[in-house]
Amino acid sequence: MKKVLSLHHIFIFLGALVLLFILAPLLGIFLKTSPVSLFETAKETEVRDSIWLTIWTSMTGTLIFAIAAIPLSYLLVRKKFPLKKLITGIIDLPVVIPHSAAGIAILGFVSRDSLMGKIGSSVGLNFVGNPAGITIAMAFVSIPYLINAARDGFAGVPERLEKAALTLGASPTRVFFTISLPLAWRNIVSGLILMFARGMSEFGAVIMVAYHPMITPILIFERFGSFGLKYARPVSVLFILISLSVFILLRSLAKEKNVE
Amino acid sequence: MLKLDKISKNFPGFSLNAVSFNVEKGDYFMLLGESGAGKSMLLEVIAGLVQPDKGSVFLEGRDITHEKIQQRRIGLVFQDHAIFPHLSVMENIGYSLHGDKLNHKQKQEKVLSTAALLGIAELLHRRPSTLSGGELQRVALARTLIQQPLVLLLDEPLASLDTLLKADLRSMLRKIHRQGQTILHVTHDYEEALSLGNKIAVIDKGKIIQEGTPEEVFRFPKFEFVAHFVGVKNFFKVRLIKENEASYGLVEDKIRIRIETDEPAGKGCLILRGEDIFLSKEMMQSSALNNFSGRVTEIIPASNGVEVILDIGIRIHALITRESINTLDITEGSVLWIHFKATAVRFIKD
Numbered sequence: 001m002k003k004v005l006s007l008h009h010i011f012i013f014l015g016a017l018v019l020l021f022i023l024a025p026l027l028g029i030f031l032k033t034s035p036v037s038l039f040e041t042a043k044e045t046e047v048r049d050s051i052w053l054t055i056w057t058s059m060t061g062t063l064i065f066a067i068a069a070i071p072l073s074y075l076l077v078r079k080k081f082p083l084k085k086l087i088t089g090i091i092d093l094p095v096v097i098p099h100s101a102a103g104i105a106i107l108g109f110v111s112r113d114s115l116m117g118k119i120g121s122s123v124g125l126n127f128v129g130n131p132a133g134i135t136i137a138m139a140f141v142s143i144p145y146l147i148n149a150a151r152d153g154f155a156g157v158p159e160r161l162e163k164a165a166l167t168l169g170a171s172p173t174r175v176f177f178t179i180s181l182p183l184a185w186r187n188i189v190s191g192l193i194l195m196f197a198r199g200m201s202e203f204g205a206v207i208m209v210a211y212h213p214m215i216t217p218i219l220i221f222e223r224f225g226s227f228g229l230k231y232a233r234p235v236s237v238l239f240i241l242i243s244l245s246v247f248i249l250l251r252s253l254a255k256e257k258n259v260e
Numbered sequence: 261m262l263k264l265d266k267i268s269k270n271f272p273g274f275s276l277n278a279v280s281f282n283v284e285k286g287d288y289f290m291l292l293g294e295s296g297a298g299k300s301m302l303l304e305v306i307a308g309l310v311q312p313d314k315g316s317v318f319l320e321g322r323d324i325t326h327e328k329i330q331q332r333r334i335g336l337v338f339q340d341h342a343i344f345p346h347l348s349v350m351e352n353i354g355y356s357l358h359g360d361k362l363n364h365k366q367k368q369e370k371v372l373s374t375a376a377l378l379g380i381a382e383l384l385h386r387r388p389s390t391l392s393g394g395e396l397q398r399v400a401l402a403r404t405l406i407q408q409p410l411v412l413l414l415d416e417p418l419a420s421l422d423t424l425l426k427a428d429l430r431s432m433l434r435k436i437h438r439q440g441q442t443i444l445h446v447t448h449d450y451e452e453a454l455s456l457g458n459k460i461a462v463i464d465k466g467k468i469i470q471e472g473t474p475e476e477v478f479r480f481p482k483f484e485f486v487a488h489f490v491g492v493k494n495f496f497k498v499r500l501i502k503e504n505e506a507s508y509g510l511v512e513d514k515i516r517i518r519i520e521t522d523e524p525a526g527k528g529c530l531i532l533r534g535e536d537i538f539l540s541k542e543m544m545q546s547s548a549l550n551n552f553s554g555r556v557t558e559i560i561p562a563s564n565g566v567e568v569i570l571d572i573g574i575r576i577h578a579l580i581t582r583e584s585i586n587t588l589d590i591t592e593g594s595v596l597w598i599h600f601k602a603t604a605v606r607f608i609k610d
Contacts, residue, residue, distance in 0.1 A: 163309045164342035166329040168356035169407060178355075182346050 026240070033237045041234035047219065051242055054215040057131050058199030061139035062146070062192055069143055070188060073150035074180065078159070091148070094141050103208025106137050110209065133209040138199035145198055149191025153184030189254040197247055261285040261442055262411045267305055267315035276301060277466040278315065283411065283444055283459075288437045290457030290474075291446040298466040299446035300339065303413045306444070307336040319410060335409030339416045341400040343388040349375075349399050350384040356407040374406045378432065394425040398432070405436065412436070414445040418452055430455060462486050480531075480608055487531060493567075493577035494532035500525050500607060509607060515573050518549040518602040528609040534567065534579030536604035540597045541588060548599040552576075556594045559585070570598060 041047055075081075076088065094102060110116050110127035120127055127133035157180050165175040181188075203217040211218060216239045224232035262283040269276040276298045283289040293299050304310040306317055308329035316325045324332050344352050354371045362370065375381045378398045388396065397417060404412060417433070418426045433456060437443055447453055453460050454474050461471040470482050481487040487495035498509035498517070502525050509517045509530045517530060543551060554572030561567075566585050568578045576598060590596065 158342070160338055160340070160342045161344060163304075163307075164336070164338060165344070165355065166309065167307050167332075167334065167336045168403065169330045169359060170355070171330055174358065179344060 029233060029237055029240075033233050037234045038237060041238055046214075047216075047235055047238065050214050050216045050219045051239060053131065053134070053213055054200050054217070054239075055242075055246065057134045057215065058138050058142075058196050058202075061135040061142070061199055062196045064135075065139045065143055066146060066192060066195075069147050070150050070181075073147050074154050074176070076147075076151055077154040092144050095144050099141055099202065099204030100208060102141060103137060103205035106133075106140055106205060107208050110136060127209070129210045129212055131210075131213065134206050134213075134215060137205040137209045138202050139195075141202050141205050142195040142198035146188075146191040146195040149194060150184065150188045153187025153191070154180060156187070157183040186254070189250075193247060193250050193254070196250075197243065200243060261287075261320055262306070262444065263318040264302075264306070265316045265318065267302070267312045267317070269301065269305060269310065269312045271301070274298065274301075275466045276305070276312070279463070279466070279468055280315075281461050281468055281471060283442060285442055286440060287442055287444075288433075288456055288458050289442075289444045290453040290460045291444065291463055292448070292450060292453045292460055292477075293446070293463035294448055297448075297463045299448075299463060300415050302463070303336060303415055303444070303446060306411075306413060307334050308332050309336075333407075333410045334413060335404035335407060335411070336413040337397075337400045337404050337415065337417060339419060341396040343391075343396050343399055343403075345388050347388075348384070349380070349386050349388065349391070352388065352399055353384075353402045353406055355403060370406060374402045377405070378402045393420050394429070397421065397429060401432075401436075405441070410442065412441050412443045414443060416447055417445065418447070418449070480606070482529075482608060487529075492531055493534055494530075494537075496530045496574065498528060498530045498607070500528055500609075507607070509605070511574050515552070517605060519605045519607045520602045521607045523607055523609050526609060528607055531606040531608065532576075532600060532604060534577045535565075537576065537578040537598055537600045539568065539570075539578055539580060539584070539588060539590070540599065543597050544599070546599060547601065549602045550598075550600045550605070552598050553595065554598060556590060556592055556596060559590065559592060570596065572598065 076084065107128065108114060110120070110133055112118070112121060112126065112128065117127060120132070125132055127136065161179055161183070162175050165179045166172070170178065201217060202215075203221065206215055207218055207221075214222065216235065220232050220235050220239065223235060264280055264282075266278040266280050267276055268278055274296070279298075279302060281289075291299055291302070301310065305312050308324070308327065312325065316323055318324065319332065319334070344355070347355070350371055353374060354367055357367045357370060360367070371384070372381060375384055378401055380395060380398045380402060383391065383395060383399070388399070391399065397420075401417075414433075418429055421429060430452075433443070433445075437456075445456065457474055459472070460474050460477045461468050462477060463469070464486075470477055470486050477486065481492055481495070487493075496509070496511045498511050499513075500519070500521070500523060501508050501510055507519045507521050507523070509519050509528075511517060511530070519530065538548075543553070552572040554570035554576065556568055557571050557575070558569040559566060560569070561582075562579065565579050565581050568580060568585075568590060570576045570578065578598060584590075588594075588596070
């Protein structure tokens with residue numbers, strides 16, 4: 001007697017549908033884009049500038065905010081303090097609020113008549129329509145990914161190891177840099193990569209703060225709006241390819257560091 | 261040298277209650293107690309990892325209660341070793357040399373000589389994940405000893421080792437102690453306490469309940485808890501009464517046990533070792549002044565004979581050989597006579 005479909009088979013079938021759902025559109029866009037058009041697009045200065053701008057603004061935001069975000073993650077894991085739950089909730093806010101609304105909020109925060117804007121102006125820096133503004137908008141929406149990953153990393157470091165280091169005469173600073181940070185490093189690197197990736201793909205928040213200079217997601221939107229799908233496609237494919245290669249590169253670099 | 265003065269600390273469902281004791285220079289001090297008695301917590305208080313609610317810790321006369329952990333010069337070896345998994349054995353052992361004014365070569369020599377003392381010189385380039393439990397234990401000891409702590413705190417160092425390794429590490433610890441290292445060692449194993457310590461304190465429910473040399477603690481356990489803990493099974497609270505110049509211990513106001521003691525009448529406790537009791541089928545005349553009849557309720561094989569538990573109105577544990585079990589044909593339910601000398605009974609005044 002043959003068994004009807006087992007639960008296991010049903011799950012495999014459903015899983016395959018999900019995979020197809022992710023891969024089919026990507027495959028479609030690649031198949032519909034000719035290598036020639038891709039090559040032509042890659043030669044355009046506007047495209048190249050925008051991709052480069054997207055990469056470096058996101059990278060800058062990730063690195064600058066990491067300096068404060070990693071210690072915060074450590075505090076959240078190791079210390080007990082009032083309103084900790086509330087703070088944890090606040091950190092997740094950028095993930096749950098609509099990003100265009102977040103963009104409006106950031107715009108209010110950095111525009112010329114705001115306090116931040118005034119401080120910026122005094123040193124000749126205008127956030128609106130400027131890479132600095134783009135960096136802030138990208139960091140705003142992507143920082144929860146870093147904090148949460150780093151928090152998981154620190155939570156996985158046994159507190160006893162830190163205590164042991166303290167009894168061996170190490171100062172809390174040395175304990176953090178020689179024990180906690182290296183042991184949480186794998187998760188922190190994942191968090192950095194996630195934050196960087198999320199920042200690069202941001203559209204809604206950035207467009208409110210800076211339409212120009214144009215990051216690639218906005219460039220894709222503009223080409224689609226002005227010239228249609230056919231013109232938006234090569235830029236999209238190019239951006240996907242570059243994003244993927246950057247992440248593969250970063251991941252493999254991080255792996256090598258861990259093996260060593 | 262190391263003095264604890266009325267250390268108290270409250271935790272949910274657990275507390276240390278005015279713990280005081282004094283470890284002299286060169287002592288091998290054993291802190292004996294069951295799991296959950298607060299031993300590890302006490303070590304963390306001494307090391308400075310936990311602040312006590314009340315009380316003070318003194319080291320060489322200096323109050324170190326609020327001193328920074330890294331300035332205390334107290335070495336702590338954790339029960340699970342707490343070896344840094346991302347560092348090599350050499351880096352682990354040399355971790356505390358960071359601030360020392362030694363050049364690279366001097367540091368390396370120091371690591372080597374400490375590793376040699378503990379017999380792990382050949383492990384220096386290994387990763388902790390490739391080491392056995394016994395090896396990790398030695399790395400942890402080396403890592404702590406290299407900083408020449410004034411007091412070495414050991415948290416159940418033998419608990420996770422098998423019998424052979426235990427004997428090895430015991431002799432290693434004796435060697436370290438002989439070299440003048442003051443040691444405070446916590447354990448739940450009384451044999452370990454007996455074989456290593458020159459002083460013992462017994463801790464129960466966050467309180468020190470007895471302190472003394474191993475002889476004092478094991479020969480004259482003051483509390484039922486200590487008695488059970490050190491393996492004395494016949495331990496009774498008694499009222500000592502005097503009749504015609506003879507002393508009797510009255511257990512639960514029903515059983516009269518003849519005791520040889522000079523202590524005046526009053527309350528106290530009575531200890532009788534199982535091996536001092538002999539059993540017979542019939543009442544027999546002997547020099548033993550204590551003779552009772554009772555029924556066997558349990559027969560338990562032990563490592564050094566067989567434990568026979570009899571009910572003579574109170575539960576008595578007798579320890580006899582397997583051979584005697586057979587010759588007397590003892591089974592559960594047998595009715596037997598028990599005999600023991602008045603001089604075998606120890607009375608300790610409250």
